[in-house]
Amino acid sequence: MRIRDAENLPKPLVHIGHRPLLWHVMKYYAHFGHKDFVLCLGYRADAIKNYFLNYNECVSNDFVLSGGGKTLEMMSRDIDDWRITFADTGISSNIGQRLKAAQKYLEGEEVFLANYSDGLTDLPLPQQLDHFRMHDKVASFLCVRPNLSYHVVSMQGPMVSDIRPIDNGDLRINGGYFIFKKDIFKYMRDKEELVEEPFRRLARERQLLGYSYDGYWASMDTLKDKQQLETLYATGAAPWEIWKTARKNRDASQQLEDVR
Template structure:
């Protein structure tokens, strides 16, 4: 199953990094967050990727052009360097389409730009490329397959708590409630689509606005609610949390990977 990864945004909320590299290339541990996400899908057998590039597309292209299968593996080198053998688990064999979808396109238009690359896929996966989670992907896909829906997104709780304000009138505060108490769910950026999603997207439209509204009108959109680990990298604080987890060896999004 092909995986479409949206890698073209500016990452303005984490500008300290994104001024020099695109957001998906910001490192978590020793690897860019993009590579962690690709490993997540790879461990479920999905190794055919379509990367929708935009801002600093050359940085991502250069990374994969220079990537070799020995870089993060233990090796045995013999015959004066002529023979290289990998010890232990082999790195995954990925097929990666690197498509420059433009600097200023939104996610809906980036998806339209790679429509031809998923034309033969009855179902395909998609991801914002800025968040990590340990959702059981096989179960998420199976529930979607059994449904008659056209789109599915991962629904998660915000990883932080904030106070909601209720009013009795325009100015008088009635009470505060915590966001956890209110059972708030947000879009986690992990998607599954049937190919008919393209019938719902018009020129210029953002993916989760008009197209998702049409899906909801037709009863064709579902959410996979998940209360396990999820964290988006929207701010420097988010990146710090993920970096500290990686330093401790806590990588629930990649439990079976050594690379």
């Protein structure tokens, strides 16, 4: 409700540039080779389904049109190697209930990734996965500094003893990028929110990892957040578009080899 564009859309379908936020998140995972997705749908599930059912590759890829528009040749593709499961998990379900409803689609998966789909980052995902495997715990989540313009105030009685930007300190928040073993479901009870009771149980048993990251991370919660992401996207160098950075680096390396 805090984003005007989302008045009649689920927030993950709000566009950043030519594609919705959800696409940017999925593109991030696909860049690292994770292309089997389960979308836990709730409000306006039909809109998300229809977006992918009517997906237009031409919007974000180069192509050649010939024969008076009769022949279309794609120079690159986005989602032809993605597998997407569309799972209705209830309009009023909380995050925990949505994850629990998707459990049946995770058969055979010892470890899986989960995401709120409302934040973008340039986090090197393999590093978080290596950290998770090294510590061998049930759950891990990204811990980031809040991208808020508020100030933290310290007081002694009625007197202010310190005031500083909220991102200038040790405070960290849940960044919404998760890694779970399938054992996560043993810690969940009916109708519980994911990061409330289940995470507290994990913490008590020392099974919950926090992965601190100080690189780029931003959530899209307000119209101002959307505008900031749009501005970054318009520069052609949005920090979260690591697939573009990787492609440019490959092209540069190839050019260097050609010169040699």
